[in-house]
Amino acid sequence: MSRVEGLKCVLGDDTYRKIRNAKVLLVGAGGIGCELLKDLILLGYSEVHVVDLDTIDLSNLNRQFLFRHKDIKQPKASTAVNAVQSFNFFKTKLVPYQASIYETDLFPMSWFEQFDLIFNALDNIQARSYINKVALLLNKTVMESGTTGTNGQAQPTFPYHTECYDCLHRETPKTFPVCTIRSTPSQPVHCIHWAKSFLFTSLFSEDDEPVVQPEGKDTGELGTDNQQEIANLISENNELVELKRSIASEDFVDKVIAKVFTKDIENLLKISDLWKTRKQPTPLEYNNQIKEKVLKISKEEIGTGQREWTLEQNLKVFIDSTLALQKRIAIEKEIEFDKDDEDTLNFVASATNIRSHIFSIPLKAKFDIKSIAGNIIPAIATTNAIIAGFSALLSLKQFDESYENRIQNSKAVFTVSNSDKFVSPSMLQSPNPKCATCSAVRGVAHFDTSKTLNDLLGALQSTYGLDEEISLSLGSNLLYDIDFDDNVEKTLKEMGIVDGVLLNVADETDKYQSVKGGDLKLPDIKMAEKPPVEEKEENDQDDEEDGVELINDNDDDLLIVDVKEATSPDKRKAKAQDYDDTHVTKKPKTDSEIEIVE
Amino acid sequence: MGSELSADELALYDRQLRVWGAEGQNRIKHASILLINMNGVGTEIVKNLTLSGVGSLVLWDDGVVSESDLSAQFFLSEDDLGRQKLPCVEPRVRDMNPRVHLSINTSKVQFTKDRDLDYFKKFQLVIANNLTALQLLELNEITRALEISLHVTSTHGLYGFMFNDLIVDITTYTRKKMPVSRKIGAFSANREITKVTSNFDKDKNEAVEHFTVKSTFKKFIDTLQSKNLTTLTKRQRKNVSPLLPIFISIAELELTNVELTVESLKQKVSDITTRLGINDITDETISAKVLNSLHVEISPVAAILGGALAQDVINMLSKKEQPINNWLILNGDNFTMPIYEL
Numbered sequence: 043m044s045r046v047e048g049l050k051c052v053l054g055d056d057t058y059r060k061i062r063n064a065k066v067l068l069v070g071a072g073g074i075g076c077e078l079l080k081d082l083i084l085l086g087y088s089e090v091h092v093v094d095l096d097t098i099d100l101s102n103l104n105r106q107f108l109f110r111h112k113d114i115k116q117p118k119a120s121t122a123v124n125a126v127q128s129f130n131f132f133k134t135k136l137v138p139y140q141a142s143i144y145e146t147d148l149f150p151m152s153w154f155e156q157f158d159l160i161f162n163a164l165d166n167i168q169a170r171s172y173i174n175k176v177a178l179l180l181n182k183t184v185m186e187s188g189t190t191g192t193n194g195q196a197q198p199t200f201p202y203h204t205e206c207y208d209c210l211h212r213e214t215p216k217t218f219p220v221c222t223i224r225s226t227p228s229q230p231v232h233c234i235h236w237a238k239s240f241l242f243t244s245l246f247s248e249d250d251e252p253v254v255q256p257e258g259k260d261t262g263e264l265g266t267d268n269q270q271e272i273a274n275l276i277s278e279n280n281e282l283v284e285l286k287r288s289i290a291s292e293d294f295v296d297k298v299i300a301k302v303f304t305k306d307i308e309n310l311l312k313i314s315d316l317w318k319t320r321k322q323p324t325p326l327e328y329n330n331q332i333k334e335k336v337l338k339i340s341k342e343e344i345g346t347g348q349r350e351w352t353l354e355q356n357l358k359v360f361i362d363s364t365l366a367l368q369k370r371i372a373i374e375k376e377i378e379f380d381k382d383d384e385d386t387l388n389f390v391a392s393a394t395n396i397r398s399h400i401f402s403i404p405l406k407a408k409f410d411i412k413s414i415a416g417n418i419i420p421a422i423a424t425t426n427a428i429i430a431g432f433s434a435l436l437s438l439k440q441f442d443e444s445y446e447n448r449i450q451n452s453k454a455v456f457t458v459s460n461s462d463k464f465v466s467p468s469m470l471q472s473p474n475p476k477c478a479t480c481s482a483v484r485g486v487a488h489f490d491t492s493k494t495l496n497d498l499l500g501a502l503q504s505t506y507g508l509d510e511e512i513s514l515s516l517g518s519n520l521l522y523d524i525d526f527d528d529n530v531e532k533t534l535k536e537m538g539i540v541d542g543v544l545l546n547v548a549d550e551t552d553k554y555q556s557v558k559g560g561d562l563k564l565p566d567i568k569m570a571e572k573p574p575v576e577e578k579e580e581n582d583q584d585d586e587e588d589g590v591e592l593i594n595d596n597d598d599d600l601l602i603v604d605v606k607e608a609t610s611p612d613k614r615k616a617k618a619q620d621y622d623d624t625h626v627t628k629k630p631k632t633d634s635e636i637e638i639v640e
Numbered sequence: 641m642g643s644e645l646s647a648d649e650l651a652l653y654d655r656q657l658r659v660w661g662a663e664g665q666n667r668i669k670h671a672s673i674l675l676i677n678m679n680g681v682g683t684e685i686v687k688n689l690t691l692s693g694v695g696s697l698v699l700w701d702d703g704v705v706s707e708s709d710l711s712a713q714f715f716l717s718e719d720d721l722g723r724q725k726l727p728c729v730e731p732r733v734r735d736m737n738p739r740v741h742l743s744i745n746t747s748k749v750q751f752t753k754d755r756d757l758d759y760f761k762k763f764q765l766v767i768a769n770n771l772t773a774l775q776l777l778e779l780n781e782i783t784r785a786l787e788i789s790l791h792v793t794s795t796h797g798l799y800g801f802m803f804n805d806l807i808v809d810i811t812t813y814t815r816k817k818m819p820v821s822r823k824i825g826a827f828s829a830n831r832e833i834t835k836v837t838s839n840f841d842k843d844k845n846e847a848v849e850h851f852t853v854k855s856t857f858k859k860f861i862d863t864l865q866s867k868n869l870t871t872l873t874k875r876q877r878k879n880v881s882p883l884l885p886i887f888i889s890i891a892e893l894e895l896t897n898v899e900l901t902v903e904s905l906k907q908k909v910s911d912i913t914t915r916l917g918i919n920d921i922t923d924e925t926i927s928a929k930v931l932n933s934l935h936v937e938i939s940p941v942a943a944i945l946g947g948a949l950a951q952d953v954i955n956m957l958s959k960k961e962q963p964i965n966n967w968l969i970l971n972g973d974n975f976t977m978p979i980y981e982l
């Protein structure tokens with residue numbers, strides 16, 4: 043059987059034909075991305091564009107099977123694309139980009155338009171959330187996937203029909219009160235935070251502003267209102283800033299040890315209130331005799347850091363890494379903590395353990411401290427291969443003529459550790475009506491920016507059946523509402539409505555939720571009706587009982603967006619050309635807003 | 641922690657050490673594995689095991705590269721058509737992780753117990769793909785005689801299965817202690833807990849439970865005759881994958897030398913479902929699809945099945961998670977992967 047006959051036999055003639063003509067975007071060429079790229083070209087996709095900003099690291103090679111040792115420091119996207127050419131059996135056209143997906147001058151909305159599907163193979167919430175917003179604007183199906191260790195999941199999202207990436211609240215990283223980190227640690231993780239975010243940053247990063255300001259401090263954030271403790275935090279800090287000025291001096295490391303591991307602890311002991319219910323710390327005993335002993339410790343004794351070091355070994359590592367960093371700072375001026383920078387990791391690991399010893403907290407191996415200090419996510423080849431496989435299989439369902447069938451035949455697939463199944467597929471959930479991202483309707487608008495705000499208001503009112511009680515804003519900047527009509531005669535360009543900005547249109551009556559987007563040629567979207575107040579309360583109750591996000595039943599009449607129908611591809615092209623010669627502004631990279639004007 | 645890893649290994653394997661630890665990695669590093677038939681699933685398994693850093697891997701395949709191989713076998717390229725497969729594959733696998741001792745065997749794939757015991761005894765486990773049922777029985781006789789673990793797969797289009805025979809696996813696992821402790825005794829048809837202890841883990845700052853699981857496996861031929869499904873509830877029996885009786889039927893038809901046709905399969909599936917007590921689940925469309933795509937491979941199916949098998953091998957070696965016992969079905973059409981303890 044030929045390779046083409048094989049594919050046709052499994053996919054069916056119809057899906058096969060469509061895949062051979064489909065152009066898709068793969069965001070990420072890392073763990074899942076490498077696997078997915080392989081699957082997509084072996085399924086015969088016509089064209090795959092691969093975006094990844096990263097370069098290859100040694101620690102990628104245990105799973106990102108397209109990369110070799112010689113590829114370290116090379117861009118992931120082009121290296122992956124080159125690597126798959128040897129088995130590009132269906133002559134898929136491959137286009138790599140070493141760039142940030144947020145670059146709107148490189149990747150404007152019109153660029154995303156060309157893809158039939160978007161595959162996310164990302165490792166962070168921000169980028170997933172960004173692609174989610176792009177998909178909501180352009181009504182694109184996104185094949186979402188993610189893994190951590192042996193756990194993984196893959197599922198498509200259908201804008202306004204199934205839950206979007208932001209529909210689920212995501213856990214924000216755990217933070218600790220300042221006083222726990224600085225005065226009263228009780229777990230290794232507290233000492234790791236102290237070593238990395240306080241001690242290392244204060245000594246080796248440029249910013250020498252005291253972390254705690256003498257006035258206007260927020261005691262909630264500090265986690266204490268003990269005035270003596272707060273005063274101590276401040277003086278401790280100022281002394282460290284002072285100490286940093288002597289970073290070039292020969293006895294710098296001795297001064298650091300004497301201050302942070304002995305004197306600071308003695309000062310803490312004076313605040314007797316702190317130790318009424320806690321075990322008192324023991325200031326480090328460090329003198330010439332101990333120092334002599336420490337300096338005799340050999341490299342072999344220190345080893346690779348898989349087992350815990352003794353206190354003396356930690357001191358040896360602390361002294362050596364401080365000396366190394368001291369030398370480097372003379373040239374580099376500023377050093378950031380990086381888990382793959384051995385000097386910085388050694389400093390943080392040893393400082394963590396010396397502090398842990400002082401506070402009678404169990405010491406940790408450098409290997410384990412690296413995991414926490416570097417926010418390392420466990421990752422293995424098998425889970426990535428399985429999840430990418432499901433993402434690719436799920437994509438086969440996206441070529442059905444019926445949109446309903448695509449949704450019905452798709453599943454959210456999770457790995458499970460049950461003994462009666464390997465994965466658990468579940469029906470896709472409806473959008474969360476409380477989701478701030480997808481409960482607002484979005485669309486891409488195409489403006490002639492020499493028209494006035496008044497023209498735009500008229501178009502909005504006639505297209506969406508709104509009355510004059512609407513408001514228009516760009517970010518937090520109000521452009522118009524019923525009591526503020528100063529700008530109506532100004533052109534859109536003057537108002538800052540240019541390519542790539544997000545325009546928020548809100549209905550000030552109770553009837554509709556806000557719409558984001560707008561156009562003299564406006565997208566064909568239905569305004570989302572605001573859910574009645576009583577229902578909202580019911581939902582709140584249900585939320586508590588089930589402990590899950592609950593979806594409003596009447597979501598069907600909430601939202602519809604179909605940009606494709608609103609503007610035919612030809613018209614869009616013409617519009618895009620219209621704007622080639624108008625002023626185009628670049629959106630700052632950090633801005634999470636999405637452009638809507640093209 | 642046992643013997644330490646080198647600084648190089650530590651850097652290369654960092655992300656997986658976060659999953660199975662240095663102890664697990666050391667066990668993986670000392671494993672000696674034979675893989676028979678380098679098809680698409682075999683390609684995925686070899687990729688995964690090589691990346692994980694297994695000690696030694698022998699590939700055994702007598703095939704010549706043909707058009708149908710250019711579907712999911714990414715170690716091949718178009719220029720390899722007509723060449724002996726393994727010599728093409730070998731340098732590309734080695735390039736991926738030179739730490740793994742890799743060798744190849746291109747002699748005819750056939751098993752004779754009396755003759756081959758010597759060859760097999762150097763392996764800790766054997767993996768085989770798309771064997772005929774008869775080959776599988778012969779191979780299973782050898783692995784049983786030498787007490788070697790056996791993992792096999794078969795793929796047909798969107799569908800496939802994995803079977804494994806680890807003979808008996810006794811492993812102690814450690815988990816966070818729950819309010820109700822685990823109980824000694826059988827907890828499923830083939831598995832029992834033989835020992836439970838607990839203590840306080842100072843490092844994790846929580847109470848943990850250690851429990852020893854004895855997992856007993858059956859020979860492939862015996863799983864075909866298993867009565868285990870009759871103990872399922874009626875609802876569970878209704879939900880048994882229709883692929884299970886289809887795969888069993890294909891094996892039995894091969895063993896009795898009956899030609900595989902729509903009719904013979906239909907008859908056999910009906911017999912098997914009655915025997916297993918699951919006669920509500922026949923699905924003729926799925927039978928037709930399996931027959932239509934016998935041994936045809938596509939990349940994502942190979943990736944999922946090869947990923948699951950490699951993970952199961954790693955679980956067995958690293959002793960961190962319980963191995964699958966003993967049939968895993970993949971339905972790539974509805975995204976299910978049920979496990980049946982036959």
Ligand SMILES: [Zn+2]
Pocket residue numbers: 205206207208209210473474477478479480481
């Ligand atoms: Zn949402």
